Amino acid sequence: MVNEIEGVGMSEATQSPESTEDDVGRRDFLVLATAAVGAVGAASFVWPLVDSMNPSAEVLALSKIEVDLGPIEEGQSITVVWQGKPVFIRRRTKVEISAAVKDDGADLRQKEKDADRTQKPEWLVMIGICTHLGCIPLGQKAVETKGEYGGWFCPCHGSHYDTSGRIRKGPAPLNLEVPKYKFLDDKSIRIG
C-alpha cells in the first residue's frame, strides 16, 4: 500500500503521464509473472505430498494372486483376499447358471449378460464388495441369507444380487465387479 502510493507520487513528479502508464503495465506484468511462477513452484512442491498418500510401491506389488480351485465342490464358495479386498469365487450349480442366464433379459439396473461376467459358466469370480458403500454381502456360506434372487444380500443397506452377482434390488448402483483374472489351467486362476 505505502509503496504504491510512494511509487505513483515519484513517477508523477519525475516523468510524463505516458511513461507512467507504461511503468504501471510493466509492473502489473512483473507482479503477475512472479505470482504465476510462485504458484507453479508451490504446486510442484505440493504434488509430492499429495501423491505420497496414494498406494505405495509395496502395496501395488501385492496386486496379483493365484488361487487353486481344485478343492471347491459344486455349490461351494470360497473367499480369497486380493489387494486387501475379498474376492468371491463360486462354483455354481446348474440351477444357478440357468437362473442367471434366464434373467439376462430381465429389467437389470446395469445390463450385463451372464456369459460376459464369466469365463467358464461354472466359475463366478467377483469382488465381494457391495457397490453401494463397500460392505461385504452375505451369501458365501450355506447358512447365510442369499437375498430374494438367490445370490448375495448386503446387510448394510439391503442390496440384493442375483446368481450372477448382478444388482437386482436395493440402493447399490452397479453389479458386483468382476476383476481381471485368467485360467492358468482347468483348476487354477490368477487374479490381477
Add this chain to the structure above:
Amino acid sequence: MSSAPQWKNPVIRWVDERLPVFTYIDHEYNQFPVPKNLNYFWNFGALAMIVLVTMVVTGIVLAMQYTPHVDYAFGSVERIMRDVNYGWLIRYIHMNGGSMFFIIVYIHIFRGLYYGSYKSPRELLWMLGVVILLLMMATAFLGYVLPWGQMSFWGATVITNLFSALPIIGEPIVTWLWGGFAVDNATLNRFFSLHYLMPFVLFAVVGLHVVALHVTGSNNPTGIEIKGPQDSVPFNPYFTAKDSVGLGVFLIFFAYFVFFAPNFFGEVDNYIEANPMQTPPHIVPEWYFLPFYAMLRAITFDVFFIPAKLLGVMVMGASIMILFIVPWLDTSKVRSARYRPVYKWLFWVLVIDCFVLGYVGAKPPEGVLVLMGQLGTAYYFLHFLVIMPIVGKLETPLPLPASISEAVSGGSANSSPSGMEKP
C-alpha cells in the same frame, strides 16, 4: 466504560508494555461488557472450550500409549484399559468427551437458532461456528477409527466410500484417501496423524470465533443490542461465576457417564477387533452422526440423471452447508424467537425433526422407517428453505421491550430512554 489498567507489579508492567497480553486479557475477559440478561444457555460456548482442552490433554496422553498399526491398534487400546495406570479413566474421559462435545455444541447451535444469534452483525461468527462443527465431525470420525474395532473399520469403509459417489474422480479419490485398495494400515496411520492435527486447526478456528464474538459482543435472550452501561455487566465476576455454576453441573453429568455408564454412547461391536472379511450385520455411526446418516439413506431413488447414491451424499452435505446461509434465509427483522409467536413453535418442530431423523438413522432402513426418513429429510430442508424466509415475512412479531434493562426489570429501572428498538 473500560479503561487501560495500571499494572502495579513491575514485571507484569514490563511485559505488558512490550507485549500487552495482560491488558488484552483484562479487556476481553475481565471488563468485557456482557448483556446482563444472559441465561444458562449462554454457558455452552465456554463449556465447549473446556471440553476441547480436556480432549486435547487426554488425547496427547493416550497417543503416548497407542500404536497406529492394524496388528497392534486394538491390542494397544486394550492395554491402555487394563495395564496403563489410570488408562481406563483417561480413555473413558476421551471417549465420552467426544459425545459431551457434541451434546454441548448441538445445544449451543440450537441456542443460536432460537435467539437469532446468526443475524446481522453476527453472520461471520455463526459461519465460523459451522466450520467448527465440520472440523469436529471430521475429528470425531477420524478418532473413532483408531481403536480398530469392527465399527471403526466398517464406519471408515462406509464413510470413505461416500466419495466414490462422485462421478469420474470418485474412485481415484477413495484410493488416495485409503492409500491402498481397501481401508488398511496406510489408512489407519494417516487417520491417526490427521486426528492429532485437527484439534489444533480447531483451536485456530475457535480463536477466530471468539475474536468475532468479542467484536460484536454476545447476543442475549431478548435479541436487542446493548444500548448503554445499564444493559451490561462486566464478564468477570458475573459470567465467570455463572459459567462456573454451569461447569459444575456439566462435570457431574460428564462424570456420571465416565464412571457409571462409560459405554453408553458406544457400540458393543467396537470391542470386536476389525475384520475386513466380515461386515457386522448392522452398521451404525456414532449417535451424533445419526440424523445426517438418516438423510444419506433417505434418498433411495434416482432423480433425472443423478443416481440415488450421489444424491444421498449431496443431501447429507447440503444438510450442513445450508447452515452457512441461514443468516440470509431468515427474513425476520426480530432476532429472538421469544418475540416471534409463530416461528417459536416451528423451531421446536425442527428440534423434534432432528430427533426423529436420529431415531431413523439408528434403525435398519426397513418398512415405515424409510418413509419416516424421507419425510424427516424433506421437513429439515423445508424448515430452512421455505419456513425461515416465508414466516419471517408473514409473521407479526410481539412488541420488543425498549431495552435489555426494561425487559429484565419491567422498565422502571431503565435509566436511558433510548426509544424503541427498530422492529
